[in-house]
Amino acid sequence: MLKIHGLKKKFGNFQALNGLDMEIEEGALYGFVGPNGAGKTTAIRIVTGLLLPDEGTVELAGRDALKYREEVKTEFGYVPDEFGMYDNLKVWEYMEFFASCYGMSGLVARKRCTELLEQVRLDDRADAFVDSLSRGMKQRLCLARALIHDPKFLVLDEPTSGMDPRNRMEFKEVLKELCAEGKTILVSSHILSELSQMCTDIGIIDAGKIVLSGSMWEILQKVNDSNPLLIKVYDRREEAIRLLRQDPAVKTISIREEDIMVQFHGDYEAEAYLLKRLVDGGIPVSGFIREQGDLESIFMQITNREKGKVVLTSEE
Amino acid sequence: MKSNPVYKRETTVRSRSLRMPLIIFAFNGILALTALLNMYQTVAQVRTTSMIQYSTFLDLYAFVATLEFLLLMFIMPALTSGSISGERERQTLELLFTTKMSPNDIIMGKLFSAVEQLLILVASSLPIVLLTFVYGSVDFRDLGLLLICFTIVAFYAGGIGILFSSLLRRSTFSNVCTYGVLLFIVVGTYMLNIFLLNMDQIYISNMVLQPGMERPMADTGMAVWALLFNPVATFAEILGNQVSGGASIISIRSFFGSNTGSVLLKYWIPISLAVQSVVSFVIIRCAVYCLNPVKNEKK
Known part of the structure; x- marks a missing residue:
């Protein structure tokens, strides 16, 4: 049009x-x-x-x-x-x-x-x-x-x-x-x-x-890919972190309250295999979710140029 | 013009308000009262002196015509100088530009609606003007010429108003500029000629004349051409010819000096009316050009 x-x-x-x-x-x-x-x-x-x-x-x-x-x-x-x-x-x-x-x-x-x-x-x-x-x-x-x-x-x-x-x-x-x-x-x-x-x-x-x-779906998907995985374990957190470190798609790991926050560069399939490895390793996983992005956060990330925080471009 | 949406909207809004009927009532009321008093005075004079002073009817004609002329000259700009800038202030002008309306349609709709408003006033007062016809001395040709002059001055003054309205964003500023330019045209051109005439008179009075030579009459030379743009000069000339046989208070004849056989002076009225018509047309086209939202931009 x-x-x-x-x-x-x-x-x-x-x-x-x-x-x-x-x-x-x-x-x-x-x-x-x-x-x-x-x-x-x-x-x-x-x-x-x-x-x-x-x-x-x-x-x-x-x-x-x-x-x-x-x-x-x-x-x-x-x-x-x-x-x-x-x-x-x-x-x-x-x-x-x-x-x-x-x-x-x-x-x-x-x-x-x-x-x-x-x-x-x-x-x-x-x-x-x-x-x-x-x-x-x-x-x-x-x-x-x-x-x-x-x-x-x-x-x-x-x-x-x-x-x-x-x-x-x-x-x-x-x-x-x-x-x-x-x-x-x-x-x-x-x-x-x-x-x-x-x-x-x-x-x-x-x-x-x-x-x-x-499309709105594509954009939210893009921002989701750059958002961290939030993993909640009932027990054996140290063992879980050790297993996560072994995955090449895991870039950083940090702790936020009860959650393990993982910067993970992988698609849905890779996410599923990561979860399987944790479960197979005997980790009692009680939560496994990708943090959801919204338009506001995308907008803020893109337009926050003065802080040099441009994390997304259309070429990404 | 009836199919012009802007014109239709303006007339709809106007017809809804009581303002116009009140203006017509007040204007014609004053004129009718003046006419009745004038007639009463004439009849009273006949009773006491057994003489009819026919010139008093011509005075009535001159009074009504002058009042109408001043009304057109000074009310028209008020009606038009805020018309386009008012649309701009209301944020409706850009909406009109996104429709099929062209700048020409918008200008014409606004201008014709304003001209119509005042010509209705002129037309409504015609019966009073026509009272003069009872005693003769003014005929339909004179009246026709007066109406042509009124129409041209309406477009002239209205055109200046709408030009500034198209150019300037604020109605107040547009109003000030319009009256400023009109004042310059009406008073400025006269002042220029009076100044040059006085200078010429000083020069002539100091001339050393040879024996047998007559002292020439002062004139303003080419400056008199500036008065062709002055609608007051044209109106004064028309009224002067109709009412007092060419002698009006603000006659342009004095500026011609001894050059009384000049073609310009002879055909002053048609030439000045033609000049003002052309100027009105140019001003209105300029207003249309100025209103075009993408006029000065290159693609």
């Missing part, structure tokens, strides 16, 4: 994008993560035609989005971090206004507005003025507005910032529904736990380029 290659953008002396490469498959719910100033909004503004890059290409729905800016406008819907509301319009008027901006009018526009307001659960507020809506409702209205022309691709820039947990949950559900309907969604956010729960794919951007990308 979206292919970005070698995107560069400089504002004065500040290199906002530095050779950004990114690819989003059709039907994906892509989480776009990065610290402040990493280049997320710049990339989004280029994709939506609000900014031109200094270098690079953007292909949206098979078309050059930089060359055919007007033509690709019908392919995407955009929800910016600030809602962009006309407070003196009623909810249905707001929707119909944007419908007419895409050349829709009359019954077609009205029907589409009604459908979308139902989908974002605002149908009962259609006659209310926009300024009377809560922040969460405004955000859902903004999402409905972005869907008015039935785009294949949705771009959401920090959509849940400032929302309460209930509204965030509802919004997330709507996004999942849209994804199930076949829409491709790019969502940038700082709330990483939320992204890991709903996204199918993820891209971490730092200093203007993607430092890690792939």
Whole structure:
């Protein structure tokens, strides 16, 4: 759906994008993560035609989005971090206004507005003025507005910032529904736990380029491989450590409370054989688990450059 | 224009508020009261002196026309100078750019809605202006010329407002710049000519004349061309021709000196209207260009 290659953008002396490469498959719910100033909004503004890059290409729905800016406008819907509301319009008027901006009018526009307001659960507020809506409702209205022309691709820039947990949950559900309907969604956010729960794919951007990308499963798997094994033994801990030292895939061993923490560079099969050796050696193993990584820890590891702790790269 | 979503939205919001009907009511109320007092004064004069002072009806025409002109000249910028920057402040401008709306659609929607708002006011006051027709001396051609002047000045002043609104991020700053430029066009061009005329008069009064030579009349030379951009000069000339046979308080004739046969002076009204139309068009195109989000960037 979206292919970005070698995107560069400089504002004065500040290199906002530095050779950004990114690819989003059709039907994906892509989480776009990065610290402040990493280049997320710049990339989004280029994709939506609000900014031109200094270098690079953007292909949206098979078309050059930089060359055919007007033509690709019908392919995407955009929800910016600030809602962009006309407070003196009623909810249905707001929707119909944007419908007419895409050349829709009359019954077609009205029907589409009604459908979308139902989908974002605002149908009962259609006659209310926009300024009377809560922040969460405004955000859902903004999402409905972005869907008015039935785009294949949705771009959401920090959509849940400032929302309460209930509204965030509802919004997330709507996004999942849209994804199930076949829409491709790019969502940038700082709330990483939320992204890991709903996204199918993820891209971490730092200093203007993607430092890690792939499916959520792959990425969590990658970080898991670098996480330690936590082994709990009922007795004979010294014997267990001696057996562990004999395995070439074991790099370091340390003790954390009741657990033996092992840096183990091996796949699932190697893990299984390690466990078998311990059991065959008569060690009473009561726990054997790989410490689970989360998106937050990946993000922190990757973007913690000042401490020189970059442990993962996309090439890993 | 009816299919322009921005124009439709602006008119929807406007028609919902009581502001416009109140403005029309107040504006026409003042004009009607002035007209009635004017007529009452004329009738009272007939009763006491048995003479009708027809010029008082022309004074009424001049009063209404001047009021409408000032309204267009100074209210139009207020309506347009915050229109685009207001969208920017509300964060809605970028949303419009991601739709099929072009910068031209946005500018035209905003401008025509503002022009329409004031032309409604002008049209609503026409019955009062037409009272003059009862006694003659102003005909439909005069009125037509006045309406053309009003329309051009509406686009001219509105265009300057919308240009600054497209250029600047803040409505307040855009407002200040718009009125600053308008003040320069209206007052600055007059001041320039008055200054040059005075300088020429000083020079001429110090000239040593040969016997039989007549002292030439002072003029401002090429500087008078600057007044072609001044809508007040055009309006004063139109009203001067219609009401007082060419003698208006702020007439441009004095700046031509002895060069009274000049083609520019002869066709001042059509030339200045044409110049202001062209300038309005250029200003509006500049506003469209400035609004384009990717105008200055190379691919």
